[in-house]
Amino acid sequence: MATGATVFFGLWLQKPLHIAAANPSGPRLADALAHCVALDRPGAVLELGAGTGSLTRGLVRAGCPSDRIIAVEREPRLAAVLRRDFPGIRVIQGDATRIGESFVAREGPLAAVVSSLPIKWFPLETQRVIVQPCLDLLGPGGRFLQITNAFSSPLPMERLGLSGREVCRVWLNVLPAQIWAYWGKTELSSAGGQS
Template sequence: MGEEQLNINESLIFLQGFFKNPQRVGSVIPSSRFLAAKMIQSVPWNEVEAVAELGAGTGAITRFMKEQLNKSTKVLLFERDKRMRNNLKIAFPDFVCHSNACQLVKKMNRDGINQLDCIISGLPFFNFTSEMRETLLNQIIEALKPGGIFVAFQYSLQMKKKLAEELVIEKIEFVPFNFPPAFVYICRKRETL
């Protein structure tokens, strides 16, 4: 009953977040466990010393990620919705929570992190203005170490061209068992410019 109750509560919080700000939340329900598992399976977690999750929401992906982390891994969670962010702080007290992913580099530097090995993103990029999308991508590129991994899910392939301009897309996987079905982009920052 506890797990089921948690899922219902998370879904309600997520739904409220969506209706309050559909451009920022992007879906009416949290990510499925199938999507969460697909998001984290391409990352060599034993090599990850610092990671950020953008748009952590209710922690659906964060929970799967936490199981893979070394105890010493530094984790930054970014979530715009205040209620979801407060819940993340309670559920993951060892992780640092911030509100604005557009300030990724500033926040990680403030937390004593020079570069990230990996960034996981649940942000609905295509819902954002082109200016905000550009800012976020610039922050992601600057934050990642050369060869660093960027894993993002989207509900369409509309970001493929834009991501390919900035990163090496290693693969795109389709996850049908999610609502709505999603595409997972596994990308890498180029080693040299």
């Protein structure tokens, strides 16, 4: 089987708007993102748009056991790469918009959600059907972590009823990247979550 990066680049040539990047994220971004994840919270870490697993590797390096990671990836060839390269993780080959209907919805509270979906470009309702079930599964104090290259919030917080802020900026990535953390606007600030 071809390397993950080769599969990723080939898919980007075919459907650049779906894949949204020519190259997988770099290890510095992966490590920075993993350090934003509250691994001391119970539950699984849900990764949306896992691609070749470049961010998954950061979670594993940070000490997240593979069996706590659930990776969602729409492209069958990338899901196959994830299954090959990370035999211990649970891979869902499917659309992140269906997370509320998948087994993840029966998983119980999640420790964190990490997303590298090109979510900024999704319609508002699509953003809502992805983010809201995740916030419900995270519960109080849980964070939906989203990477972006946009230098501004990739989600319209007011329209989605979210609070959030940029928590990290990584200059030495393929492209400079930011990590945003989101939580429900109605969540009390005393809920104990990281912000």
